[in-house]
Amino acid sequence: MSQPEKKFISHLEYFEMEKTAEYKSEYYHGEIFAMAGASVHHNLIASNVITSLNTALRDSECFVFPGDMKVQIDAAMHYAYPDVSLVCGQIEFAENRNDIITNPLVIIEVLSDSTKDYDRGSKFKAYRGIASLRDYILIDQYVYSVEYFFRNKAGKWELNEFEKLSDALAIGSVGVELPLENIYYRVNL
Secondary structure (H helix, E strand, O other): OOOOOOOOHHHHHHHHHHHOOOEEEEEEEEEEEEOOOOOOHHHHHHHHHHHHHHHHHHOOEEEEEEEEOEEEEEEEEEEOOOOOOEEEEEOOOOOOOOOEEOOEEEEEEOOOOHHHHHHHHHHHHOOOOOOOOOEEEEEEEEOEEEEEEEEEOOOEEEEEEEEEOOOOEOOOOOOEEEEHHOOOOOOOO
């Protein structure tokens, strides 16, 4: 039995659909993928990170965005909703829009069972194509674990891992320290 042929959806059709959609979806090369709702732990972690970053960067030229801001990974081909994104300086938007940024400096994803392989694998590979991106942070919602990927001076990606509440990661591109006890505040694992 043959599979039904997939209908290619243009990025402009995707933008129109997003205006009235009841749920968020990501766009990848003509296909749309619905995003599942997030758990309490996921939301607490994202909220804690946003609060910490906003407090630390309050008097800077940086902007912290929650998971409702899309990021353009590849023009007209790939758009995603990171859990947290950060831009410093002038915000650059895609195609005269105000809901899709093209120049994130930091992207943070909270891992779930259904997305962890994608977030570590092909999504991270795609994110690495964003010229402005300097830091990529993966936060596990099930155990105390943060993976901090950063672009070194040679342009290569390196990894630091943190697994104790007493640990703190320093986000190099913005000079902010994020203690794990703040990231996991009120998250009962």
